[in-house]
Amino acid sequence: MTTPFENLIRATLSDLAEEAPPVQDQLTPAERRVRNRRRTTMALSAAGTIAAVLVATPFAIASTRTDAPRPAAPSARPTPSPSVSFDPSARPSPRESFRPPVPIASSTVPGRLPDGRLPMPAASPSPAPEQVSPGLRMPAASPRPSSPRVSPSPSVPPPQPSPER
Amino acid sequence: MDEDDRARLAEFVAGRTPALMRVAYLLTGDRHAAEDLFQSALAKTIPKWRTLRHTDPEGYLRTVMYREQVSWWRRLRRRRETALTGDGPIQPDPSGGTDVRLAMRAALRRLPPAQRTVLVLRYYEDLPEARVAEVLGCTIGTVRSRTHRAVTRLRQLLPDVELLEVRR
Numbered sequence: 001m002t003t004p005f006e007n008l009i010r011a012t013l014s015d016l017a018e019e020a021p022p023v024q025d026q027l028t029p030a031e032r033r034v035r036n037r038r039r040t041t042m043a044l045s046a047a048g049t050i051a052a053v054l055v056a057t058p059f060a061i062a063s064t065r066t067d068a069p070r071p072a073a074p075s076a077r078p079t080p081s082p083s084v085s086f087d088p089s090a091r092p093s094p095r096e097s098f099r100p101p102v103p104i105a106s107s108t109v110p111g112r113l114p115d116g117r118l119p120m121p122a123a124s125p126s127p128a129p130e131q132v133s134p135g136l137r138m139p140a141a142s143p144r145p146s147s148p149r150v151s152p153s154p155s156v157p158p159p160q161p162s163p164e165r
Numbered sequence: 166m167d168e169d170d171r172a173r174l175a176e177f178v179a180g181r182t183p184a185l186m187r188v189a190y191l192l193t194g195d196r197h198a199a200e201d202l203f204q205s206a207l208a209k210t211i212p213k214w215r216t217l218r219h220t221d222p223e224g225y226l227r228t229v230m231y232r233e234q235v236s237w238w239r240r241l242r243r244r245r246e247t248a249l250t251g252d253g254p255i256q257p258d259p260s261g262g263t264d265v266r267l268a269m270r271a272a273l274r275r276l277p278p279a280q281r282t283v284l285v286l287r288y289y290e291d292l293p294e295a296r297v298a299e300v301l302g303c304t305i306g307t308v309r310s311r312t313h314r315a316v317t318r319l320r321q322l323l324p325d326v327e328l329l330e331v332r333r
Contacts, residue, residue, distance in 0.1 A: 005320070008265065010289070012270050016194075016273070017190065020190035022183065023182060023186055026204055031211060033207075034212060
């Protein structure tokens with residue numbers, strides 16, 4: 001149902017519409033707006049990409065660095081893994097004052113055990129202290145080359161198996 | 166856009182600009198704002214002209230204009246409406262309703278763009294509520310509530326209009 005008030009709204013809107021000013025060519029300025037908008041979009045996209053790169057690059061570089069020291073380069077002489085070469089059941093012979101390092105003297109292939117086998121994959125270069133009882137630890141058989149009692153020189157005779165073994 | 170598309174676009178703009186400018190003028194209430202609204206809507210239509218030329222480019226352009234006008238209000242851009250007449254009471258004159266029309270025109274320009282857009286679509290374009298809701302991208306309830314608020318606001322702005330009509 002149309003009220004007089006709504007009729008008045010219609011009439012007023014029609015009057016207003018008739019007063020709309022005539023305009024000239026609107027296509028040219030509209031095309032100019034399209035070009036400007038496209039140019040602005042491209043510029044803003046490039047600026048956003050550059051800003052994202054500038055922000056993300058330091059984080060990416062920082063994420064690749066860690067505080068821990070870098071692992072040492074592999075040495076020419078192999079370092080035996082005590083946890084692998086150590087036999088808990090082995091007991092030092094009473095005639096031997098020390099147990100020479102197992103692999104170095106007789107091993108000709110780096111990274112191999114004295115008998116030529118490859119170490120187990122689960123072998124860890126740092127033996128866990130709770131896995132080896134202090135009584136079984138043999139400090140004289142330190143595999144470190146700096147130990148004066150363990151000479152990796154070939155003059156050291158190959159390890160002699162214990163008669164008990 | 167090739168030459169054929171551009172020729173069709175120029176023909177469309179030249180043929181439909183007066184009608185579309187009337188709608189833009191009703192929506193904005195100002196000549197310069199109407200031109201700006203029309204050019205802005207046309208600038209959004211031109212990139213899609215290749216897909217619109219075989220469908221309904223005028224409907225698309227009108228929809229862009231309506232939504233752009235409401236969007237301007239939402240984004241609180243600077244108001245482009247011009248200052249209007251004073252708020253004094255409307256006195257009857259013997260000129261045959263001119264005072265009522267002028268008062269209604271001033272009151273229409275004081276409406277928010279969203280409410281004015283609904284009024285233009287409902288009372289100038291004579292679109293049903295469902296079509297208005299589709300054009301504006303809102304629900305029918307929103308259209309009804311906006312229409313009701315707009316009419317109520319007009320009645321508040323023109324308390325003497327119905328009284329003046331009764332006197333005649």
